[in-house]
Amino acid sequence: MATKNKTNETEVSVTDFIESYVENEQKKADTYRLVELMQEWSGFEPRMWGPTIIGFGSYHYKYASGHEGDAPILGFSPRKPEFSLYVYSPTEESQELVKDFGKFKMGKACIYVKKLSDINIDILEKLARISIAYTNEHYECGCRIK
Incomplete structure (x- = not known):
């Protein structure tokens, strides 16, 4: 039996989330900057996904295991660390591209950075646009390149 995705789009206000969750003023400024950039790059309004992910657009995935769900095309979470x-x-x-990205750690499906000043924003944009194109090519989504 297919399992259901735990991280779904919610009706929580992105601004309310940022104001209540992000305590550090530099992280808050970086969060609002990321919202602005990802909205511009994706063409989608920011939406909350689960309790802490700010996502842009959505796509549907289905794995060979039968697990399927929806996920944001681009997104980020301003976690404390x-x-x-x-x-x-x-x-x-x-x-x-990540070779010249700056100071970061790579996870299985995401990139971890402490602050925006640690990374090259031009490369972040290129990575985001490549990700949008990849998602457009490999999944059912509302991310058709305009």
């Missing part, structure tokens, strides 16, 4: 950026796709170009 670091930002979790959901902008990476498994492409050769992405692998090359």
Whole structure:
């Protein structure tokens, strides 16, 4: 039996979330900047996904195991120790770009950064746009390139 995704889009206000969750003023400024950038790059309004992820757009995935669900096309979470950026796709170009990205750690499906000043925003944009194109090509989504 297919399992249901635990992280779903919610009706919580992104601004209310940021104001109540992000305590550090620099992290708050970086959070609002990421919202602005990802909205521009994706063409989608920010929406909350689960309790702490700010996402842009959505796509539907289905794994061979039968697990399926919806996820944001781009997104991030301003977690206390670091930002979790959901902008990476498994492409050769992405692998090359992260070499000059700046100070970060790589997770299985996301990039962890402490603050925006630690990374190259131009490369972040390229990674985000590659991710949008990858999602557009491989999944059912509302992210058709305009």
